[in-house]
Amino acid sequence: MSRFLIQFQSPTLAFLIGGIVIAALGTRLVISESIYKFIVFMLLLRVGLEGGMSIREANLAEMILPALLAVMIGIGIVLISRVTLAMLPAVRTEDGIATGGLFGAVSGSTLAAAIVVLESEAIDYEQWAPALYPFMDIPALVMAIVLANLYFKGREGTAEKVRIWPIIKESLQGSALSALLLGIALGLLTRPESVYESFYDPLFRGLLSVLMLIMGMEAYSRIQELRRVAHWFAVYAAVAPLVHGLIAFGFGYLAHVLTGFSPGGVVILAVIAGSSSDISGPPTLRAGIPRANPSAYVGASTSVGTPVAIAVGIPLYIALAEAVF
Amino acid sequence: MSRFLIQFQSPTLAFLIGGIVIAALGTRLVISESIYKFIVFMLLLRVGLEGGMSIREANLAEMILPALLAVMIGIGIVLISRVTLAMLPAVRTEDGIATGGLFGAVSGSTLAAAIVVLESEAIDYEQWAPALYPFMDIPALVMAIVLANLYFKGREGTAEKVRIWPIIKESLQGSALSALLLGIALGLLTRPESVYESFYDPLFRGLLSVLMLIMGMEAYSRIQELRRVAHWFAVYAAVAPLVHGLIAFGFGYLAHVLTGFSPGGVVILAVIAGSSSDISGPPTLRAGIPRANPSAYVGASTSVGTPVAIAVGIPLYIALAEAVF
Amino acid sequence: MSRFLIQFQSPTLAFLIGGIVIAALGTRLVISESIYKFIVFMLLLRVGLEGGMSIREANLAEMILPALLAVMIGIGIVLISRVTLAMLPAVRTEDGIATGGLFGAVSGSTLAAAIVVLESEAIDYEQWAPALYPFMDIPALVMAIVLANLYFKGREGTAEKVRIWPIIKESLQGSALSALLLGIALGLLTRPESVYESFYDPLFRGLLSVLMLIMGMEAYSRIQELRRVAHWFAVYAAVAPLVHGLIAFGFGYLAHVLTGFSPGGVVILAVIAGSSSDISGPPTLRAGIPRANPSAYVGASTSVGTPVAIAVGIPLYIALAEAVF
Amino acid sequence: MTQQATRLVIVTEKVLTKAVAAIIESYDASGYTLIAAGGMGSHNTRSSGEPSVLDHFGNIKIEVITADPDSAKKIADAVSERYAADYACIIYIDPVEVLYSHRL
Amino acid sequence: MTQQATRLVIVTEKVLTKAVAAIIESYDASGYTLIAAGGMGSHNTRSSGEPSVLDHFGNIKIEVITADPDSAKKIADAVSERYAADYACIIYIDPVEVLYSHRL
Amino acid sequence: MTQQATRLVIVTEKVLTKAVAAIIESYDASGYTLIAAGGMGSHNTRSSGEPSVLDHFGNIKIEVITADPDSAKKIADAVSERYAADYACIIYIDPVEVLYSHRL
């Protein structure tokens, strides 16, 4: 419990809540999209660089099992949404599936927030753990688009055949994954130590605090959109992050027992499972499931999903890790 | 005198003057509005955070007298403009009142510049002193809008009743005050020390230097607008900052004698009195006194008022403080 | 050879190549124009500040010969293009001249990249060396515009008299030169040490890495434009930077023998000769030689010229300097 | 569903965006489109947001397509009555033919 | 070279920019002009890029001038058929007189 | 004060903004409106300032409302004569009805 209290005073959470509060009070403070995107770039490049530099000597065979788990969890989350949210009578099936896709996908900002907490609590994790991101993100988005098309086909017999490779490519080309993978490649293949230490690393926490403020303001401003759709989206968005995170924690625990996956790595797996995409996912879904209503899935993810994933999810998994390991 | 020479070489002033000079030489250098706004946000958040963290143990009862003084000074500045500038035959009354409102209101960038100088000269001040900002800013804007409406009523009998609460709300929601108050709240209620020390504080001086460059360029580019209105606006803008600052210095001195208000605090009170709003004030006045000509008040404040307040006002009050305390 | 290998792993080059690669892979990562321009401003201000602070005690008479050489080289590069590229039958004469002008002009980002390499290899250079920039940049642009007008006159007898002063003014007012000269002035005349050390210098390498990423992405995205014009532009763009750099190296060597111009200074002279303008040059040429096709000269410079100048030129001149001095 | 309609264009100061949008909505227009603009008129030069970093008074161009020319005129009257005296403003209409819209 | 022509205007979601541009090019239009826009329509409020930092769904206003009114209508049909059901969209035409263009 | 007028639209390269504005002012137009634009025409693709960070050649759309159709044509002629050969450019006019303006 005291972990949660302390957590609420941590910059990450404090700025997130601060953003929600000032948006609720009607602030005219605006941080422009160009700055927002640059911050996301800086954070994910930094996460990637660190991962890339650290895995130069890592045994990447260790990564196979967690990566497989990430794929399974990403697909699983969408399947769960298909038989829960998407089945509710008040919810259009395609909206439910798209929402499941977004919650199966991964949020770079939530991942960065978790890394800051792990680092400040000195909890170790495999340095390739952030690289699990695409292994969960892409399968979830692909699965959602495939399921939606199957649904349309079943209903109308008109859906076209889904081509999977373009969706994967589109995901990899998204700005968040591009920055993360670029960072990994640069860290692995070149010597970016000097700029990492003088620039990307020192600015990491501060930029994250600004990003959290933006996410908070954004969360509040999207609530109105969420109100226009079925309340089930809000319910799903509040519950799903924790359910997904705990499921992933369970699988991660299994990997810990089987192959020695570290507690910190298990937390990261849980965090990316509990997070929902806020940058790259929405446009991919807008193009892949055009009939789904973006107000439903973006509203659910940004307004409720991400705050829950950060404010409740991250401290929960860390507390759990300290309890069970 | 040598203080002024040294001051002119300080980064704050040097960049301000540099901005004026390159603008006068016709530079095509542009720093975009999104960067400008982000810098203002970073500076005021930093000022707020520091204040908030420091006042956790402060005796806020001490703040009552200076806050009352700030309110009085803010209102007084507008009243003075009403019976001076606004009375001149060449000046439309509503333009004079609006200009008084802007000069009664407070400039976040001037405040930040003063804090850098105080810190580099190791002059102590009460950490809540920057929080005097809204106590002067809001009453001044409200007063100006009320006076303008009284004037219209007297002239035409048509003005609507002025509702004061919306003006206060509008002021508090402005981007500069939002950032400052958010910083205070985060500093007071949460533990932002890690990001303060790794991010907001180290970047403070550098970002201020960029802001000063922008203010200088802006000052020059507004002079043309100022030229189109009565010359009295330029005269007022050159004299008023120092008159207001000295009046505030006098009241601050009184508070020093009565309650031990620190010399640094007195300087800050003088600086915010001498400053004129450049971010939040103009739109509030544009909405509140739509018939006033923005070229008059924005031109006066940005082109002349702010450079005088920074280049002459800040070193003047510090020199005075060293002389009288 | 191993210098080149190491160089390819340096952040400067690694980010440049990284940018090319992710652009080729179709990334949707975008760093906005406002951030790009701000980075260029920060880098050139930093280069200028350092130069300005260092030359306070320098013997500027030393600068005369290298400055003369810079002027000669700038003009010479354009003359060379006039009798090579612009003479080719597949190339419109005005396009060839404009391209020569752009390659005679100087790139601030290439200069910044060279400075980072020199500093990290602890190679000394005269602190006024970056100030050679305008001495090469402006004559090259003026020369290109004059030559183009002479050509039009010869062909049609219709060209107007070229007025040179407006071109010089236009160049000096460009954003890159403005920032560099402002930095020099501030460094020379004021005391910017505190912000230089706390802000401009620590961020220098990191911001350069971001800029290199942008330049890489930009290089790739311009290749298509380059494809639409004669292949000779690509050939010229690949060869000219090194030819120009080596010519300048030769002249610099002469100055070394005659007046003791330092090896690092010679490298800088070669780098600015080998670089081609990417910010201020294109608009000046667009206005000065409106009939030239910007796809030709911008494409040649951005897609091929700058990558070659950075990736091959800089290590080449340093290796040469170590060999001959 | 080709349909004759009236395009109403209002160019005014950015600060009025919300107020004008509210007027438009109050007249039951089916929608509107907003475009950032700069310009020059009787109230001096205004920037398009680019040059002057402190320009709080950039313009906005608001376009409303209405099936009924009268509602266009009513919106124009309401805006000009309330704001035109004190703010930069120009308003014009232009007949267009709507080829597709979700509703009009 | 004054010439009667048709101005076709499509306001839709920014994500469709490339797709709509491809359709326009496939009908051999001589060019088009793109303008960032925000708006309100049957699909809720959309921002002009300014307020909401996470707005992936800003609008774009695409203008195409064609010499032949038919090709304008064909482009409109192609766009509305393929995208109008699922995306925010309004399309209208307006006769104009072209005073200068490199080709039409 | 409803008044028939001519809307002149010039889409050209951003570098020409000042020059075209000067021409417009020299013909005593009462004002003009500027809008950032991108586009495709005979001079290849131009960006709207968004995608390509080094794009110095974005477009600008300039609109001028004139009471007198002739001054619109004169402005168009002056611009096209001086710049159209070398720069990306399209110019058209469109009759509109001005409902409000401070002066025209």
Ligand SMILES: Nc1ncnc2c1ncn2[C@@H]1O[C@H](COP(=O)(O)O)[C@@H](O)[C@H]1O
């Ligand atoms: N004749 C005109 N043609 C086009 N736009 C105009 C014209 N006059 C005014 N405007 C636009 O309307 C805004 C307000 O005009 P004004 O109220 O005259 O200052 C200007 O900033 C321009 O954007």
Ligand SMILES: Nc1ncnc2c1ncn2[C@@H]1O[C@H](COP(=O)(O)O)[C@@H](O)[C@H]1O
């Ligand atoms: N009546 C209208 N007038 C002007 N623009 C409209 C109108 N209706 C819709 N729009 C624009 O078209 C976009 C899509 O409309 P909709 O498909 O109805 O959501 C809106 O976001 C507006 O930018």
Ligand SMILES: Nc1ncnc2c1ncn2[C@@H]1O[C@H](COP(=O)(O)O)[C@@H](O)[C@H]1O
């Ligand atoms: N047919 C057209 N329809 C709409 N805009 C056009 C058209 N042709 C050209 N433009 C615009 O005018 C600019 C210059 O065209 P151009 O001179 O043909 O390169 C283009 O970048 C477009 O913004």
Ligand code: NA
């Ligand atoms: Na997830």
Ligand code: NA
């Ligand atoms: Na004040």
Ligand code: NA
């Ligand atoms: Na060169």
